[in-house]
Amino acid sequence: MTKILVAEHAGACFGVERALRMTEDAARKAKGPVHTLGPLIHNHRVVSELRAQGVTAIEGLDEVEPHATILLRTHGVTPWVETQAKETGAHVIDATCPFIKRVHKAVERLDAAGYQVIVIGEAGHPEVEGTCGHTHTALVIGSATEVAHARLGKRVGLVVQTTLSRRVVREVVDALVGRVDELRLIDTVCEATRDRQLAAAELAEKADVMMVVGGRNSANTCHLAQICEERCASTYHVEHEDELVAEWFAGASCVGITAGASTPAAHIEAIQRRVEELCA
Ligand code: SF4
Structure with missing residues (x-):
């Protein structure tokens, strides 16, 4: 009989659950249209479930009706975007995760103290773009190899995409040591992310097959998949239970399931039920 184990920490984090609650609450109470500015979270399935509740993801503020409600998404936005949203006359609800708000405050402090701000993260990611908007001149570095080409100041203040x-983070910090006079790291990696990474690694060590559940456009889910692939050759990143194939589980004595911080519990449960059916 195949053992099916769910990682000790898996699925929707505090920030995502909070944003979903705020959005569903707005959808129930608002008299006019309800929009999220960009997808609320990086999970296609959740975005289409919200659409079914009347919440649409819009890309620009020019689409906003004055009697609408706009939710600023979990990843946060720049101060400029927040101001523009308010100027549309719509009711603005800020669903930015409070931990990401803390990163915004951290870069503002570093900036005010005269540090060159570096965000270790993925260039173009909405969270990173929102964070950069809270400083005058932020540099984004995604890997240690990028440090060699970076124009560095004497005093560098680092924050990290949550x-x-x-x-x-360790590789980038190692590459910076010795290249600047002063290096200050504010560790902004979120505990929820760390807990999911550690639990996924632990489970992947003992599983024959690993299922990683969540959006393929979700950075934290992709990192989990990478961590699992390094430990378990049969790792599959899936968004929906319909993607599962019986052959993946043939001969497996232990199947592990983990999920990114933007994956609701209901989606994990649906995957678990499908794995049970295919392994029966
Ligand atoms: S992973 Fe952490 S920082 Fe990101 S939304 Fe969740 S709780 Fe907030």
Whole structure:
């Protein structure tokens, strides 16, 4: 009989659950249209479930009706975007995760203290773009190899994209040591991310097959998949239970399931039920 184990820490984090609650609450109470500015979270399935409740993801503020409600998404936005949203006349609800708000405050402090701010993270990611908007001149560095080409100041202040793997942070810090006079790191990796990474690694060590559940556009889910692949050759990143194939589980004595911080519990349960059916 195949053992099916769910990682000790898996699925929707505090920030995502909070944003979902705020959005569903707005959808129930608002008299006019309800929009999220960009997808609320990086999970296609959740975005289409919200659409079914009347919440649409819009890309620009020019689409906003004055009697609408706009939710600023979990990843946060720049102060400029927040101001623009308010100027539309719509009711603005800020669903930015409070931990990401802390990163915004951290870069503002570093900036005010005269540090060159570096965000260790993925260039173009909405969280990173929102964070950069809170400083005058932020540099984004995604890996240790990028440090060699970076124009560095004498005093560098670092913050980290909340969902980044600690291995990348260590590599970038190692590459910076010796290249600047002063290096100050404010460790902004979120505990939820760290807990999910550690639990996924532990489970992947003993599983024959690993299922990683969540959006393929979700940075933290992709990092989990990478961590699992390094430990378990049969790792599959899936968004929906319909993607599962019986052959993946043939001969497996232990199947592990983990999920990114943007994956609701209901999606994990649906995957678990499907794995049970295919392994029966
Ligand atoms: S992973 Fe952490 S920082 Fe990101 S939304 Fe969840 S709780 Fe907030």
